[in-house]
Amino acid sequence: MKTLSELKYAASHEWLSPDGTVGISDFAQDQLGDVVYVELPEVGREVSAGDTVAVVESVKTASDIYAPASGTVTAVNDELNGSPEKVNESPYEGGWLFKMDVTEASADLMDAEKYAETAEG
Template identity: 60%
Template sequence: MLKFSKDHEWVRLDGDVATVGISDYAQKQLGDVVFVELPDVGHEVDAGDELAVVESVKAASEVYAPIAGEVTEVNADLEGAPETVNAAPMDGGWFVKMSVSDKSALDTLMDEAAYKEYCEGL
């Protein structure tokens, strides 16, 4: 299941594990990503809390948690290769994996078709 937030984060649920990153639209708006600051494993967040920070040649931008949960893994590869966020935002450019506090919270997010329509209106 793949869902998107209005802040341009995506979340992919696989069993009880949610993988979170930023959308292709978001990485294009940021430009070349030069640094990613990730949270610590064990960090607990509520939906809407700051989850990570992305710095690009244009600006620094917060990445918000699309759902509540606990960070169980971070994508350490981004430390040495932050450009992966630009090259593969929906694959190798993921930020964190987390447990999900409430799976029903995913129902408040957009599916891919709704997100595409949302971006076209921006």
């Protein structure tokens, strides 16, 4: 599985970049299989770390996406409405989900190395 060292990861497989972008990990997209639908939060919504903020649906199941930080949603990736498969093809770039103005990241986020151990463990 691919991880990026500049990102922080949640045990529930979301990643958070230093600029507040959120997505799901390569491991998560692989486990989900073909993503067919993504439900994104409203821009402007205030969220607390751990809140359910989005849903990623593969053919077989719907998976909740939890906020890896507290803060305000500032942008969502509208391209996923027409091309949800970007989550599979490019989980760390074109397949990002939303951006946040982060007030406080979850204390439980892991670095790439620790996340890789946990996910594959």
